[in-house]
Amino acid sequence: MQRLDDAFLQRLKKGAVLAPMAGVTDMPFRRLCLEMGAVYAVTEMVSAKGYTMTGEKLRATRELLLTDPSEHGRVALQLFGHEPDVVAEAAARLSATGRYAMIDLNLGCPVPKVCKNGEGSALMRDPEAAYQVMHALVDASSVPVSVKMRLGYEADKNAYLEIAHLAECAGVSLLTLHARTRSQYYAGKADWEKIRHLKSESGLPVIGNGDVTDGVSALRMMDETGCDGVAVGRAAEGNPFIFREIQTVLAGQNWVPPSPAEREAVLLRHARDLIAFKGEMIGIREMRRHVINYVRGYRGAAALRRQINTITTFDALAEAVTSFFRDAQPAD
Secondary structure, eight states: OOOOOHHHHHHHTTSEEEOOOTTTOSHHHHHHHHHTTOSOEEOOOEEHHHHHHHTTOSHHHHHHHOOOGGGTTSEEEEEEOSOHHHHHHHHHHHHTTSOOSEEEEEEOOOOHHHHTTTOGGGGGGOHHHHHHHHHHHHHHOSSOEEEEEESOSSSOTTHHHHHHHHHHHHTOOEEEEESSOGGGTTOSOOOHHHHHHHHHHOSSOEEEESSOOSHHHHHHHHHHHOOSEEEESGGGTTOTHHHHHHHHHHTTOOOOOOOHHHHHHHHHHHHHHHHHHHOHHHHHHHHHHHHHHHTTTBTTHHHHHHHHTTOOSHHHHHHHHHHHHHTOOBOO
């Protein structure tokens, strides 16, 4: 059983973690966020069963598992599954590659196609089954294991405490709590009081997740809950600068937002890296959602959104983005 060292836990207190997001936290985006100051980043979730059946033969699986050498020691692989032996096999094989600093078990995904198989947040309805998966995963992994969970599946907002206790018994090293229930998805306000409660009840390090949107809210979450670190998900889309912002605010320094020129440069770098990783056709298509987030809060963002939906090449994207930022003005 592997444990996190004190140096890692100290780093947690000085920055933020990039939370896993399907279709977002691929290698190019993780690398960008790490350069901006993320303590560590978590991959898109990978099906343990899918991996054990196909290995890295399928392009989609291969892309999910690829890491850059610059990430090593700073990237966690997120697995989901409900069969202990299958999750254990995947963890054993993948942790042995040396690519990942940690294996993260997903007990938080709310989407129906995952939950209907008893995986993701659905495992929180069956604590004994969750324990069996966690125990098998810890035994099989050659790197530390973390668990990302929600408060519960439906109205039961105490499920997280039972799961946390079982996780500690199973040998898990770290907990991340997204302070919403599965039924909330991403709506409503995250219940930070539950993060505080978990931290007071569990002997494990706790990362808080939910409604951290800037440096001020990151500092407030840590002050109010006593958590060991914060995780940022949706607020990082189109805004990898948030990790530098949080790092700056936690250090007690004044944050200066990026200029339009820097935002433009990072956006185009992101696009080039994504195209190099996935090819121009797929890269441009996936980049469209990122562009919208990069330009949110500026005048003309809606018009740019309509324009990029017809763009199919990097040159056309670069021309549109450069033109947009040339006269960029914040929205009123």
